[in-house]
Amino acid sequence: MFELSFIWAGVIAFAVLTYVILDGFDLGVGILFPFAEGEREKATMMNSIAPIWDGNETWLVMGGGGLFAVFPLAYAVVMPALYMPIILMLLALIFRGVAFEYRWRTHRWKLVWDIAFFCGSLVAAFMQGIALGALVQGIEVVGRAYGGGWWDWLSVFSILTGFAVVVGYALLGATWIILKTDGALQRRMQGLAWWLAAGTLGFIGVVSVLTPFQDPEYFNRWLNLPGSIFSVLMPAAVFIAAWALFAGLNAGKDGQPFLAALSLFVLCFVGIGISFYPHIVPPGLTIAEAAAPDESLLFALVGTVVLVPMILAYTAYSYWVFRGKVDPEEGYH
Amino acid sequence: MFDGMTAETLARMQFAFTVSFHIIFPAFSIGVASYLAVLNGLWLRTRDQIYLTLFNYWKKIFAVAFGMGVVSGIVMSYQFGTNWAIFADKTGPILGPLMAYEVLSAFFLEAGFLGIMLFGRKRVGDKLHMFATAMVAFGTLMSATWILSVNSWMQTPVGYGINEVGQFVPEDWWQIVFNPSFPYRLVHMVLAAYLTTALVVGGVGGLHLLRDRADAAARRMFSMAMWMLILVAPLQIAAGDFHGINTLEHQPAKVMAMEGHYESHPDGAPLILFGIPNPEEKRIDYAIQIPKLSSLILKHDLNAPLDGLDTIADEDEPPVTIVFWSFRVMVVLGFAMLGLGAWSLLRRVRGRLYQDRWLHRAAIVMGPMGFVAVLAGWITTEVGRQPFTVYGLLRTSDSLAPVAAPAVAASLLAFIMVYFFIFGAGTFYLLRMMNKPAATPHLGLKDGPIRTAGITPILQTDSEAIPGK
Numbered sequence: 001m002f003e004l005s006f007i008w009a010g011v012i013a014f015a016v017l018t019y020v021i022l023d024g025f026d027l028g029v030g031i032l033f034p035f036a037e038g039e040r041e042k043a044t045m046m047n048s049i050a051p052i053w054d055g056n057e058t059w060l061v062m063g064g065g066g067l068f069a070v071f072p073l074a075y076a077v078v079m080p081a082l083y084m085p086i087i088l089m090l091l092a093l094i095f096r097g098v099a100f101e102y103r104w105r106t107h108r109w110k111l112v113w114d115i116a117f118f119c120g121s122l123v124a125a126f127m128q129g130i131a132l133g134a135l136v137q138g139i140e141v142v143g144r145a146y147g148g149g150w151w152d153w154l155s156v157f158s159i160l161t162g163f164a165v166v167v168g169y170a171l172l173g174a175t176w177i178i179l180k181t182d183g184a185l186q187r188r189m190q191g192l193a194w195w196l197a198a199g200t201l202g203f204i205g206v207v208s209v210l211t212p213f214q215d216p217e218y219f220n221r222w223l224n225l226p227g228s229i230f231s232v233l234m235p236a237a238v239f240i241a242a243w244a245l246f247a248g249l250n251a252g253k254d255g256q257p258f259l260a261a262l263s264l265f266v267l268c269f270v271g272i273g274i275s276f277y278p279h280i281v282p283p284g285l286t287i288a289e290a291a292a293p294d295e296s297l298l299f300a301l302v303g304t305v306v307l308v309p310m311i312l313a314y315t316a317y318s319y320w321v322f323r324g325k326v327d328p329e330e331g332y333h
Numbered sequence: 334m335f336d337g338m339t340a341e342t343l344a345r346m347q348f349a350f351t352v353s354f355h356i357i358f359p360a361f362s363i364g365v366a367s368y369l370a371v372l373n374g375l376w377l378r379t380r381d382q383i384y385l386t387l388f389n390y391w392k393k394i395f396a397v398a399f400g401m402g403v404v405s406g407i408v409m410s411y412q413f414g415t416n417w418a419i420f421a422d423k424t425g426p427i428l429g430p431l432m433a434y435e436v437l438s439a440f441f442l443e444a445g446f447l448g449i450m451l452f453g454r455k456r457v458g459d460k461l462h463m464f465a466t467a468m469v470a471f472g473t474l475m476s477a478t479w480i481l482s483v484n485s486w487m488q489t490p491v492g493y494g495i496n497e498v499g500q501f502v503p504e505d506w507w508q509i510v511f512n513p514s515f516p517y518r519l520v521h522m523v524l525a526a527y528l529t530t531a532l533v534v535g536g537v538g539g540l541h542l543l544r545d546r547a548d549a550a551a552r553r554m555f556s557m558a559m560w561m562l563i564l565v566a567p568l569q570i571a572a573g574d575f576h577g578i579n580t581l582e583h584q585p586a587k588v589m590a591m592e593g594h595y596e597s598h599p600d601g602a603p604l605i606l607f608g609i610p611n612p613e614e615k616r617i618d619y620a621i622q623i624p625k626l627s628s629l630i631l632k633h634d635l636n637a638p639l640d641g642l643d644t645i646a647d648e649d650e651p652p653v654t655i656v657f658w659s660f661r662v663m664v665v666l667g668f669a670m671l672g673l674g675a676w677s678l679l680r681r682v683r684g685r686l687y688q689d690r691w692l693h694r695a696a697i698v699m700g701p702m703g704f705v706a707v708l709a710g711w712i713t714t715e716v717g718r719q720p721f722t723v724y725g726l727l728r729t730s731d732s733l734a735p736v737a738a739p740a741v742a743a744s745l746l747a748f749i750m751v752y753f754f755i756f757g758a759g760t761f762y763l764l765r766m767m768n769k770p771a772a773t774p775h776l777g778l779k780d781g782p783i784r785t786a787g788i789t790p791i792l793q794t795d796s797e798a799i800p801g802k
Contacts, residue, residue, distance in 0.1 A: 051448030054403055058444045062436050064410045069433040072425020072500070079414025079421070080734040086415055087744045090408045091751050097404040098755055101397045105762040144422055144498065150740040292426035293496065295503045300430035307437040314445045321449055321456050 004298060005291035008070040009280065011304055015066055017269050019059035020128075021172070021262050026053045028173020030096050030121025031166060033114065035192060041185045042114065048180040048326045050100055055315055057093065069300050073144060074280045074290040080146040081139045082131045082153055089127035096120030122166060129165030133158030136275070137214050138283040157210060164203035168265065171196040175245075175258035180326045190249055193257055197245050200261075204238065204268060211275060215283055218275045227274050237267050335742040341733050343741040344416040347748060349715075351408055353708060354752050358402030360707045363477055363523065364530025365395045366470040368557075369450075373466045377459055383553050390550070390771040391534075394763060396451055401759050403444075405752075416741060418734030420722050426502050427493055427509060431483045439476035443469050474523065481522055485515035488714070488724050489583045501723065513583055517576040518714075524569040525710065528670060529703025531561035535673075536700020537767045539693035546687050550771035555696070556686060563674030570667055574630065580714075581631050584724060586645045587717035590656040592627055593617045594641040601625035602639035607661070610654040615642070617657075651719045659712040666706040673699050 026049040036042040049056075067075040079086060099117035103110050134153035141147055174193035178186055212219045221227040241263045248256030280287045291297060335343055369391055376384035410432070413421045449457055449465035457465070492508030493501045503509055538555030541548050581588045589595075593605045595615045604627040608620035628637040642650055673695055680686045718724050722732045 051452045054400075054447055055441065055444035057403070057407065058436065058440045061407055061410050061440055062433075064407075064414070065429070065432045065436045068410075068413060068421060068425050069429030072422050072429055075414045075425065075429075076418035076422035076734070079411060080418050080736050083415050083736060083740050083744070086411055087747065090411060091747060093407060094404040094751060094755055098400055098759060101400045102758060102762060105397070105766070109758075145418060145735050147735075150737045292429065293500075293502045295506075296426040296430050299503065299506050300433045303430075303434050303437055307441075311437065311441040311445065315441070318445050318448055321453050 004294055004301065005288050007301065008291065008297055009287045012063065012066050012070065013273060015059055015062045017266065019056070019063055020269065021265050022056035022059060024169045024265065025172035025176040026056055027121045027125045028169040028171065029176060030117050030173070031125060031170045032173050032177070032189070032192065033118045033121070035188060036185070044181055044185060044326050045177060046100065046103070048177065051322045052318060053100065055318065057097070070292050070297055071280055071290040072292055074285060076144070077139060077141055077146050077281055077285060078135070081148060082134055083150055085127040085131045085134065085153055089124050089131070092120040092123035092127065094120070096124065125166045125169045126162040129162035130158045132165065133161030136161070136211060136272070136282070139281050141281070141284050157214060160210070161207060164207055167196055167199040167203055171200045171261050172265070175261045179254050179258045182325055190252065194246070194249055197242070197249070197261070200264065201242055204264070208271070217283060221275060221277070230274050234267065234271055238264065241267060335745065338738065338742070340736055340738040340741050341730055343738060343745055344733055344736070345729065347416060347741060347745040348412060350745070350752070351405065351412060351748055353711070354756060355402070355405040355409055356707060356711055357704050358398050358405060359473070359477070360526050360529045360704060361533065362395060362399045362402050363473040363526035365391055365398065366473040367527070368530055368534065369395060370467050370470040373463055377463055383550050386550050386771050387554055392451065394766050397759055397763055397766070399447065401756055416734050416736060417732050420727065420732035423500050423727060424723060426500055427486065428483050431479055431510065435476055435479035439472045439479060442472035442475065446472070477523055477526070478519060481519045482510050482512070482515050485518045486512045487722060488718055489514040490723050490726060514579055517572070517579045520572045521569070521576045524565055524572055525703070525707050527561065527565050528569055529707055531558045531565065532670065532699050532703040533701070534558040535562060535696040539696030540768070541770050542687055542693045543690060545770070548770055552687050554771065559674065559677035559681070559686065562670060563678045566667070566671040566674045570671060573667065578631060584718060585640060586642065586649065586651060587656065587714070588631065589640070589642045589645065590651045590653045590717055591660040591713060593620070593653065593657045594627070594639060596643055597639065597641040598628070599638045601636045602627040604630065610657045612653055649720065651717050656713055656717045659709040659716070663706050663709040663713060666702050666709070669699065669702065
């Protein structure tokens with residue numbers, strides 16, 4: 001009954017994608033923090049994500065915990081391979097996470113926590129991009145463990161994907177702020193979002209062209225059925241999303257740029273999925289090989305089927321409660 | 334700094350360091366979350382302003398502590414993979430799903446409703462706000478339940494098989510979740526979290542009573558904390574005793590180390606109150622002991638035989654000195670908590686609860702002792718199960734990831750620096766908030782334009798939120 005492991009691959013992919021788009025925009029807000037002018041704008045930007053960042057980051061724990069639960073071998077191989085980027089990402093997330101509370105608790109050190117918020121968001125995004133790039137390059141497995149060295153993750157390609165994710169998250173953040181604010185801050189973000197959108201599309205192009213060179217297998221998947229269908233559809237879909245993004249920005253729409261930026265991320269994610277499938281850790285480890293026994297998969301799946309829809313429901317409710325433009329006066333501090 | 338250490342030693346130091354830092358925050362936030370739910374419930378029921386004042390006060394303290402718990406917890410969920418990958422591969426099929434349930438049933442619940450609890454009373458109304466507050470408290474308890482099930486399975490593994498590649502695989506989930514040491518550990522830890530919170534609340538109440546014994550909010554929190562102490566401390570001592578007897582059954586070597594029993598005692602073992610463990614000579618130097626009492630406590634029979642560490646192979650022996658001391662620290666603090674609770678009860682009966690300044694001072698001294706006891710307790714149980722990660726089945730030395738010592742050393746150093754910096758600052762802010770009376774409208778910035786023009790808290794500018802207005 002190998003299907004369970006594929007259902008789980010889908011669940012994990014969903015969790016990671018949810019993490020990327022949700023924490024993506026709130027990390028992006030952190031990356032754009034230096035563009036806030038004055039305390040009022042800083043407060044507006046931070047309050048736009050203060051009630052939800054914690055829930056967004058929980059999807060990261062779900063991704064890590066889920067991988068441990070259902071693909072323990074993949075977890076055991078990937079974590080040592082990406083040792084440095086993962087540790088640096090975790091440390092960066094600590095800095096930005098505490099900044100949400102700390103910056104309201106001090107006067108003299110406020111600037112310190114503002115810098116922590118910015119740098120933490122930036123480094124976390126960069127490390128996630130590096131981790132992605134290193135995964136695409138492939139991870140050396142010997143027996144049931146990581147077989148490479150502790151600097152293998154570092155390459156021109158992984159640095160490139162690092163920058164790509166930073167720019168992409170900043171785009172998500174900018175379009176989120178456009179959605180949640182008005183006035184001068186919104187206008188400034190509209191200007192920035194235009195450049196970030198151009199940058200994101202540029203990075204998507206470069207990374208897409210370079211990816212097949214990381215592993216010849218990727219070439220085959222894109223050139224043969226069923227992947228070749230996507231080879232035709234993907235550029236068209238990316239083009240439509242990009243058009244919607246620029247049109248929304250030019251027309252001064254509130255929500256359209258954010259949704260278009262999100263769909264760009266979804267498309268990129270699907271693209272990575274096509275490159276990887278049926279591997280979970282390229283080039284050697286497949287989804288079926290890495291899966292835990294069916295008893296584990298089934299036990300965890302029962303809870304997932306019941307609880308994930310509930311989680312999505314109350315997460316959506318929480319977003320609904322805090323809908324509309326942010327009022328910087330509102331807070332509890 | 335870490336020259337010459339093996340990757341294993343460094344990885345163990347790193348885990349001990351990060352998990353010790355992490356446990357401090359849940360130990361507090363589990364209790365405060367429940368306290369907040371009680372305060373909010375009492376406020377809605379009685380409309381007594383003092384409860385709302387206290388709710389708003391502890392809510393802000395909770396938010397800072399919870400934030401620190403979240404970020405230090407994310408580190409834990411990845412560390413199994415980065416440093417202990419072999420352990421992760423072997424135990425993943427059993428422990429992974431339990432942790433997935435923790436994430437699904439606890440972390441999302443806490444995170445999803447925390448925003449509403451902190452920011453949303455005005456937006457959702459009192460009833461839904463109460464629901465959100467209760468969900469946060471429930472989430473912290475669910476989290477404790479699952480993670481203690483995970484830990485307990487590692488201590489008392491049951492319901493598993495071993496497959497052809499050497500992984501532990503589940504055979505009976507019911508047995509795995511409700512493994513033999515789980516109920517005891519869960520009760521002991523949740524009570525510890527409640528005691529820790531009661532001590533902190535009592536310490537803060539005591540501080541403000543020393544300054545102003547008419548402070549109504551300080552009186553209320555001090556009184557609630559002291560009730561909690563006198564009710565829970567005896568329960569905790571009893572729970573600890575049951576937990577110890579359970580440990581004797583499943584992990585006798587741990588109890589031998591706790592008791593300092595290097596030798597077997599065929600006709601009644603003494604209770605060693607104090608002494609200096611001497612691991613080289615395998616004896617306790619300068620022991621002050623009460624004959625046969627250990628057998629009475631553990632076996633409920635003065636003459637019951639108790640085996641000592643002489644029956645355990647040297648390579649399976651836990652580090653006695655650490656366990657011996659950490660256990661004593663925990664027990665002494667447990668009785669000190671009981672003593673403080675009893676003292677407060679005496680004063681309460683005489684109607685002097687808010688007047689006895691020495692009681693308030695003692696409460697301040699005891700304020701942080703819950704954390705010390707929790708750490709001492711965890712050190713006892715975690716060091717006491719060495720040299721195994723899965724007790725009796727998987728050795729710590731066989732659990733390590735293929736990581737290079739310099740990588741672990743560098744990350745350990747980074748964790749130490751970042752944690753002391755970040756959590757040092759957080760502790761400073763927490764103490765500064767606690768240093769202000771509960772009725773203070775602004776616990777944040779002392780002055781400056783922000784307070785008046787920027788982040789003016791809606792809740793505290795409500796007339797209903799400020800007692801007496």
